[in-house]
Amino acid sequence: MKNLDATFAALADPTRRAILARLALGEATVGELCAPFEISGPAISRHLKVLEQAALITRAREGQHRRCRLAPEAMAGAAEWIETQRRFWNGSLDRLAEHLKRNPTSPDAKDETP
Amino acid sequence: MKNLDATFAALADPTRRAILARLALGEATVGELCAPFEISGPAISRHLKVLEQAALITRAREGQHRRCRLAPEAMAGAAEWIETQRRFWNGSLDRLAEHLKRNPTSPDAKDETP
């Protein structure tokens, strides 16, 4: 997983997260995605382009409409990064606890090389 | 969890993700965090401010140094959003499968109102 930049940047915008939340309930055309928002159509179109370039959605022509659907692998990549991060953090917590258990009197834990 | 904007925006920058990855291995001072990067100190300081405002880290004075540590609740909020999203998406997948099982001959699934 490489494009975490684009993925997280795409997720940073509330409009785009709302679009994703809507798409999680089922596919939709661009017009249907525009409806709930007060911003202009072109603005939504650009949000969709950002989501597409982040590989979070795909678009396909269907007559004169364009159907959008979720492509959640990118979001899985973001979740995976966070989980890896969390695993490391728990690991360091464990190391800290073990260190404290070994040196129970040490008031400051400056020495972090167990 | 409310500040998903700030959280995801903070995670969108590779330097900041690297800082978080470094902090997951253990606390560090600002100087130690600066060392691996080629950008200037003030730039790192601003990244740290972004991370702090996103509640991803905390900073505490310690003599003339300033010790940074992870505060992963914010990241948990981001992970939670993604997981919720994923759950909904799986749910709609299930509904789609059920719909297809009920109408096995239907070639197009335009009618999405089960």
Next chain:
DNA sequence: CTTGCATTTAACAGTTCTGTTATTTAACGT
């Protein structure tokens, strides 16, 4: 072919982000 609808692109303005160097602030040691 012309008209209309759905969507995208162009051109533009205002705001926000990221980095730089120069200047503070704060704590330490002498």
Next chain:
DNA sequence: ACGTTAAATAACAGAACTGTTAAATGCAAG
């Protein structure tokens, strides 16, 4: 008090983001 180190802030330039309106594209229907 003085100089030194750690870190933050100020001031600035340039890139990137988001939104708007107006024009262009692609498709379908009469």
